[in-house]
Amino acid sequence: MPSLNLQYIVCFHTEDADNNDELKCLVTVDKSKKQQFRHTMFPREMWTLNRNYVFKKEIKIQLWEEDEDGSSKLIGETKVKAGKKHNEQSEEYEKGTALYRIVYTVEDDIPESVYSPAAKPRQHKVEKIRVKGKVKGKTKVRGHKADKPVKENPRLEEVESSKKPSFDLDLDLNLPEITTNINKFIPSIHGFNFSNLFKLKLPIRIPFIPKFNSTYGLCGGMSLMAADFYEHGNQLPGHDKTPDTGTTLFNHIFKRQLDTFGSNYRYLGKFFQWWRMYSTLETQQKTLQEWVKLKKKLDDGKPTVLGLLYVDEQTGKLWDNHQVLAYDYEQVSSTLLYIKIYDPNYPKRDNVFIKAQLDTTLTHKKEVQRLISHHQIPDVRNRLVRGFFVINVSKQKPLRELIQAI
Numbered sequence: 578m579p580s581l582n583l584q585y586i587v588c589f590h591t592e593d594a595d596n597n598d599e600l601k602c603l604v605t606v607d608k609s610k611k612q613q614f615r616h617t618m619f620p621r622e623m624w625t626l627n628r629n630y631v632f633k634k635e636i637k638i639q640l641w642e643e644d645e646d647g648s649s650k651l652i653g654e655t656k657v658k659a660g661k662k663h664n665e666q667s668e669e670y671e672k673g674t675a676l677y678r679i680v681y682t683v684e685d686d687i688p689e690s691v692y693s694p695a696a697k698p699r700q701h702k703v704e705k706i707r708v709k710g711k712v713k714g715k716t717k718v719r720g721h722k723a724d725k726p727v728k729e730n731p732r733l734e735e736v737e738s739s740k741k742p743s744f745d746l747d748l749d750l751n752l753p754e755i756t757t758n759i760n761k762f763i764p765s766i767h768g769f770n771f772s773n774l775f776k777l778k779l780p781i782r783i784p785f786i787p788k789f790n791s792t793y794g795l796c797g798g799m800s801l802m803a804a805d806f807y808e809h810g811n812q813l814p815g816h817d818k819t820p821d822t823g824t825t826l827f828n829h830i831f832k833r834q835l836d837t838f839g840s841n842y843r844y845l846g847k848f849f850q851w852w853r854m855y856s857t858l859e860t861q862q863k864t865l866q867e868w869v870k871l872k873k874k875l876d877d878g879k880p881t882v883l884g885l886l887y888v889d890e891q892t893g894k895l896w897d898n899h900q901v902l903a904y905d906y907e908q909v910s911s912t913l914l915y916i917k918i919y920d921p922n923y924p925k926r927d928n929v930f931i932k933a934q935l936d937t938t939l940t941h942k943k944e945v946q947r948l949i950s951h952h953q954i955p956d957v958r959n960r961l962v963r964g965f966f967v968i969n970v971s972k973q974k975p976l977r978e979l980i981q982a983i
Contacts, residue, residue, distance in 0.1 A: 579659045581636050583628045584680045585961075587893050588618040592642045592650065592675035596620055596774070601641040601649065606632050615643075618677075621794070621897055623887055625961055634659050640670055640677060657683060667892065680892055762880045762904035764919040765927050767807045769799055770817045773921035775827075797882060797900035798834030799921040801970060804880040804902055805833070808972045811980050825978055836970050837882055837900060844884060844968050848898060851964060853890045858938070860886055860964030861947035867966045868933065868948055871903060871916070874967070880904040882968040883918070885931075885952065887960060899952075900968065903931075912936075920954070929954050931962065 583604065591598045596619060603613045616624045630636055638655045653670025667680045773794045806813050820827040838845040851860050874881045885899040902919040909915060916931040923929055932951045937944050950962040 578631050578633060580684045581630045581632065581657055582682045582684075583626045583630070583638065584682065585626055585892075586618075586624040586640065587678040587680070587888070587897065588620055588622050588624070588676075589678065589894075590674050590676040591618065591620055592652070592673055593644075598675065599643045600624070600652075601643055602626070603639040603641065604628070604630065605637040605639075606630050607634050607636075622958075623893070623897070623960060625959065632657075632659065638679065638681070640679065642672075642675060652677060653679070655679060655681075657681075678893070761878065762803075762807050762902075762919070763927055764904075764929070765925045767813065768803050768902075768919045768924060769813055769921065770815060770924055771819045772924050773799055775819055775822075794921070795830050795834045796921045797837030797968070798830040798832070800882045800900055800902035800919060801833040801837055801972075802830055802975075803919060804882065805972050806975050807880060809974055811975050814979055825976070829976060829979060833973075837968055839968070839970065844966075847966060848884055848886070849895060851884075851886050851966070852888070852895050852898065855889075857889070857963050858940075858945075858947065861936075861949060862945055863966070864933075864950060864964040865935070865946055865948040867964075870967045870969075872906070875903065875906055880919075882970060883965045884968055885965050886963040887952075889963065920952075923954055923957070926954070931965065 583602075586600075586602065588598070598618045599615070600618050601613055601615050602624075603611065605611050612628075614626065614628075618624060636657045638657075640652045640654075641649045642652055643649050650672065652672040652675050653668070655668055666682070667678055670677045670679065773796045775793055775795060803813060814826055816826065820830070839847075851863070855863070871881055871883070881903050883901050883903050885901060887893065887899065888897045899920075899922075901921070903916050904919060905917040907915045907917070912935040914933050916933060918929055918931060920926070920929045930953050932953050934949045935946065936949050937946050948964075950965060952958075952960040952962050
């Protein structure tokens with residue numbers, strides 16, 4: 578029997594003028610079984626679903642936008658029929674000003690016994706060992722076998738099992754309370770009061786920051802500027818409203834945004850490289866190396882800007898990725914850590930973090946270690962991160978006219 582995995586939905590433009598849509602995703606299996614999910618979407622966001630459905634004849638996926646008066650608008654619809662050749666698919670829905678992309682995969686001829694209620698779940702043997710280095714621990718997943726040809730370099734593909742192990746990407750209601758050391762950076766105190774949503778014209782056009790309904794973000798500039806003020810013992814200007822174009826505050830945030838791209842656009846090039854040239858397995862391996870760099874900086878008490886990779890060229894645009902400020906971490910176990918971050922998209926929140934899990938997986942030649950990461954905003958969302966890297970930019974002394982007395 579065929580199986581469909583509904584992976585995620587990406588928002589490029591919203592239908593509503595206030596830049597957020599109340600969405601309903603309706604899945605109909607063989608014209609009888611229905612399941613629906615609701616979520617609020619903003620531009621440049623991804624809604625992770627990771628839902629599996631077994632069907633005999635057809636699955637229909639519909640995306641609706643719901644208004645306050647109770648009415649609904651159908652944004653797009655996809656029908657997947659059994660018996661056709663499928664692989665990873667992505668389709669774009671465009672309705673009015675709304676533009677969404679839906680991503681799913683289909684596996685054909687999956688034995689019915691795999692999904693039978695009587696079938697025993699696959700057993701994964703977990704072993705913990707000590708690893709000489711910054712992160713300790715190792716997880717082995719037994720039972721993997723190759724189900725597609727192995728590609729040669731430059732792309733190293735992960736050898737998948739006949740039934741892929743899945744990770745729960747829904748909101749994790751059992752996450753521990755994230756506490757903050759009062760002697761360190763605290764987003765609600767040292768971050769901006771306003772959100773990363775600028776609704777004015779850019780002074781110049783930058784490919785990495787396109788306009789969506791006249792809005793755009795300067796997440797890197799806000800993150801770096803917050804680090805500047807913190808390390809020099811100053812408090813950020815206490816504005817609650819996003820600054821207007823041309824003001825001193827806006828100009829400085831914009832300048833620091835350009836600085837996060839690095840000398841000769843080094844880090845912008847790194848975003849491009851990770852987005853286009855590397856598989857997720859490769860970015861997860863490189864992320865483990867980046868964590869070693871990040872840990873040293875955080876141990877030294879230095880908040881550090883991170884580049885977050887959410888998508889690759891098959892699933893989104895280069896500018897769908899993000900920048901945040903890491904300021905602390907908790908080593909929960911030998912294989913699990915929480916990296917605390919200031920996310921300019923969520924001002925005044927001290928409990929936003931990256932959940933990073935050390936994992937060992939099989940390739941065609943050897944076992945490799947990687948760091949599987951999720952961007953966690955408790956009670957709001959949980960987003961898979963393909964990888965992150967350190968953006969090492971020198972801190973600057975804040976401009977005198979921007980310094981607010983503590």
